[in-house]
Amino acid sequence: MALLEVRNLQARVEDKEILRGLDLTVKAGEVHAIMGPNGSGKSTLSYVLAGKSDYEVTGGTATLEGEDLLELEPDERAAKGLFLAFQYPIEIPGVASMTFLRTAVNAVRKKRGDEELSTPDFLRFVREKAKELNIHQDMLKRPVNVGFSGGEKKRNEILQMSLLEPKMCVLDETDSGLDIDALKIVADGVNRLRAKNRGFLVITHYQRLLDHIVPDVVHVMAKGKIVRTGGPELAHELEAKGYAAYENAA
Amino acid sequence: MNAEVKMMRTAAETQYADALGSLPATGAIRDLRAKALSDFIEKGLPHRRVEEWKYTDLRVLMREMAPLADRPDASAIAEAKKNGVLANIGAREITFVNGAFAAELSNLKGLEKGLSISTLADALAKDPMLPQLLAGLNPSKYDAVYALNTAALNEGVVIDVAAGAQITKPIHIRHIVTGTKPVSVFGRVFVKAGKKSQATIVQSHSGPDAVAYQTNTVLQLSVADDAELDVVRVQAEGDKAIHLSMMIGAAGAKSRFRSFTLTTGASVSRHTVPFAFAGKDIRASISGATLLRHKQHADMTLEVDHALPGGESRELFKTVLDDETKGVFQGLIIVRPDAQKTDGRMMSAALLLGESAEMDNKPELEIFADDVQCAHGATTGALDDDLMFYLRARGIPKKEAESLLIQSFFGEAIEQIENEKIRDAVMLRAGKWLAERSVK
Numbered sequence: 001m002a003l004l005e006v007r008n009l010q011a012r013v014e015d016k017e018i019l020r021g022l023d024l025t026v027k028a029g030e031v032h033a034i035m036g037p038n039g040s041g042k043s044t045l046s047y048v049l050a051g052k053s054d055y056e057v058t059g060g061t062a063t064l065e066g067e068d069l070l071e072l073e074p075d076e077r078a079a080k081g082l083f084l085a086f087q088y089p090i091e092i093p094g095v096a097s098m099t100f101l102r103t104a105v106n107a108v109r110k111k112r113g114d115e116e117l118s119t120p121d122f123l124r125f126v127r128e129k130a131k132e133l134n135i136h137q138d139m140l141k142r143p144v145n146v147g148f149s150g151g152e153k154k155r156n157e158i159l160q161m162s163l164l165e166p167k168m169c170v171l172d173e174t175d176s177g178l179d180i181d182a183l184k185i186v187a188d189g190v191n192r193l194r195a196k197n198r199g200f201l202v203i204t205h206y207q208r209l210l211d212h213i214v215p216d217v218v219h220v221m222a223k224g225k226i227v228r229t230g231g232p233e234l235a236h237e238l239e240a241k242g243y244a245a246y247e248n249a250a
Numbered sequence: 251m252n253a254e255v256k257m258m259r260t261a262a263e264t265q266y267a268d269a270l271g272s273l274p275a276t277g278a279i280r281d282l283r284a285k286a287l288s289d290f291i292e293k294g295l296p297h298r299r300v301e302e303w304k305y306t307d308l309r310v311l312m313r314e315m316a317p318l319a320d321r322p323d324a325s326a327i328a329e330a331k332k333n334g335v336l337a338n339i340g341a342r343e344i345t346f347v348n349g350a351f352a353a354e355l356s357n358l359k360g361l362e363k364g365l366s367i368s369t370l371a372d373a374l375a376k377d378p379m380l381p382q383l384l385a386g387l388n389p390s391k392y393d394a395v396y397a398l399n400t401a402a403l404n405e406g407v408v409i410d411v412a413a414g415a416q417i418t419k420p421i422h423i424r425h426i427v428t429g430t431k432p433v434s435v436f437g438r439v440f441v442k443a444g445k446k447s448q449a450t451i452v453q454s455h456s457g458p459d460a461v462a463y464q465t466n467t468v469l470q471l472s473v474a475d476d477a478e479l480d481v482v483r484v485q486a487e488g489d490k491a492i493h494l495s496m497m498i499g500a501a502g503a504k505s506r507f508r509s510f511t512l513t514t515g516a517s518v519s520r521h522t523v524p525f526a527f528a529g530k531d532i533r534a535s536i537s538g539a540t541l542l543r544h545k546q547h548a549d550m551t552l553e554v555d556h557a558l559p560g561g562e563s564r565e566l567f568k569t570v571l572d573d574e575t576k577g578v579f580q581g582l583i584i585v586r587p588d589a590q591k592t593d594g595r596m597m598s599a600a601l602l603l604g605e606s607a608e609m610d611n612k613p614e615l616e617i618f619a620d621d622v623q624c625a626h627g628a629t630t631g632a633l634d635d636d637l638m639f640y641l642r643a644r645g646i647p648k649k650e651a652e653s654l655l656i657q658s659f660f661g662e663a664i665e666q667i668e669n670e671k672i673r674d675a676v677m678l679r680a681g682k683w684l685a686e687r688s689v690k
């Protein structure tokens with residue numbers, strides 16, 4: 001069974017059709033990349049999968065391990081194992097990072113039938129994962145993402161991803177706003193999480209990220225659907241030729 | 251013929267005039283009481299055409315006066331013993347049950363050097379100047395709550411912190427109402443903080459749910475030069491109560507004053523804070539968090555008056571409104587001509603959770619000096635959808651996600667409390683409110 005199965009997915013924001021019949025299958029252990037011009041609907045796909053209420057699904061299906069995702073609340077999707085790394089991680093003033101992480105980890109564990117982590121166990125767990133991502137303890141003492149640099153915010157997303165132990169990770173333009181060093185740290189973090197029971201959907205505008213997170217499959221998205229699918233070499237072709245051919249097609 | 255329009259007296263006004271008029275008039279405060287009662291009889295309860303009470307029409311909200319409370323019997327004392335709030339803050343407790351001083355629930359033993367605590371009656375017997383002091387700390391114009399409180403002046407406590415005394419143990423004045431019958435309860439607290447003294451006063455109000463009792467308390471604060479005074483108030487009255495209160499303060503040069511009020515109780519409440527900057531270079535912070543549910547109505551009204559130069563005032567109020575509640579914040583900062591270099595900042599933020607909740611914000615500045623920095627702001631908003639989505643995308647269920655955001659909203663105000671134990675206890679009470687909240 002496929003891990004993530006998307007069939008003829010259609011969605012809109014207000015009156016604007018954005019996804020127009022998108023098909024996608026990600027098997028466990030695979031890393032898929034979705035590339036495409038601005039406005040092709042890449043971010044919308046990630047939000048629709050995660051359950052953002054501004055988007056109205058007008059047709060099609062999306063399942064995670066055979067279970068209908070579209071019927072679930074965002075937190076239920078997360079508990080089932082879907083994780084969205086945001087393109088623009090939001091600042092939450094007044095909510096301490098540690099409180100946030102602990103609430104999230106324990107909520108997900110509870111839903112999955114695992115025992116909640118005690119404070120010392122949780123602290124140990126966070127420290128270990130934070131260290132791998134070069135996240136300083138001081139950062140975790142601040143409110144969520146408040147005063148974080150672009151790179152820190154993205155690393156924090158990967159930290160959350162590793163703490164929540166998802167099955168299906170969707171990374172929405174995780175490379176945007178990152179310099180090469182930050183990009184490497186983020187990519188290493190993702191690569192460490194690659195596993196045969198876990199799938200990735202890496203959404204990006206540029207091929208650069210895919211030098212570090214090497215995908216198994218590359219899709220090209222244009223005007224709300226997948227218009228071409230190939231291997232990693234497709235990313236290089238797009239880098240060389242650009243998206244012009246796709247912006248007029250489909 | 252007399253063409254003057256005379257407003258009809260409401261039942262409550264007549265009942266107040268009768269009940270307070272028949273109280274035995276004793277000793278030194280007789281004149282004070284008589285004057286207050288005649289003021290009340292003339293002017294009555296405020297209504298919506300009185301500017302300061304525009305959003306809290308007391309004539310409508312308080313149709314009847316509940317009968318004056320009897321002196322508490324043993325069962326009332328026993329009930330009060332169980333029902334206080336903020337029990338674990340390591341404070342010296344002074345307790346009033348149904349308005350009467352309860353010696354058995356108060357600790358007046360082993361007072362620190364420089365600290366004197368007396369019941370109002372004892373203090374009046376000792377100090378012939380006290381009525382004048384009390385009368386001097388009054389609102390700038392007629393206020394029905396103050397007039398009624400003064401007309402009923404009988405029970406209370408006088409806390410005197412001598413010059414230079416550093417009282418580290420907080421003094422907790424508890425106003426506890428008991429029983430199942432609606433009663434009217436009055437209370438007066440006078441705190442005199444001497445020069446260079448330091449003290450922390452906690453005032454709490456609690457009582458039974460489902461009983462339409464009425465409380466009226468006035469807290470008067472005289473803060474001398476270079477003194478440092480902290481006040482933390484917790485208004486956790488029963489859910490059918492009407493709570494009327496005032497905190498009237500006057501601060502001397504270079505004094506430091508902080509106050510915080512947590513409001514979670516009463517069906518109708520009004521807290522009025524006239525605070526005078528009566529010396530140079532005073533720093534004062536007046537803050538609060540108000541958490542409302544069902545059909546509660548809570549009014550917070552401030553009048554911060556800078557008369558002399560160099561004052562710094564900070565007011566931060568957070569109001570959370572669930573269901574069909576109504577919140578009122580009126581904040582007036584006055585900067586008089588001599589109050590140059592005043593730095594005043596007032597902020598009232600409201601979070602609307604209920605679709606039929608309403609917040610009325612009225613911040614005002616009256617500035618008569620030219621070299622000042624004053625700012626005020628008022629915001630009203632709902633929980634941010636993007637923040638909610640971010641939290642929920644991390645697996646946090648709706649109610650918990652809302653709780654995290656609501657807590658972060660009011661937490662900023664609670665953070666203003668200096669004393670850590672008290673701050674934690676207040677946070678715990680606010681957390682309890684959140685836990686009881688049902689998610690729509």
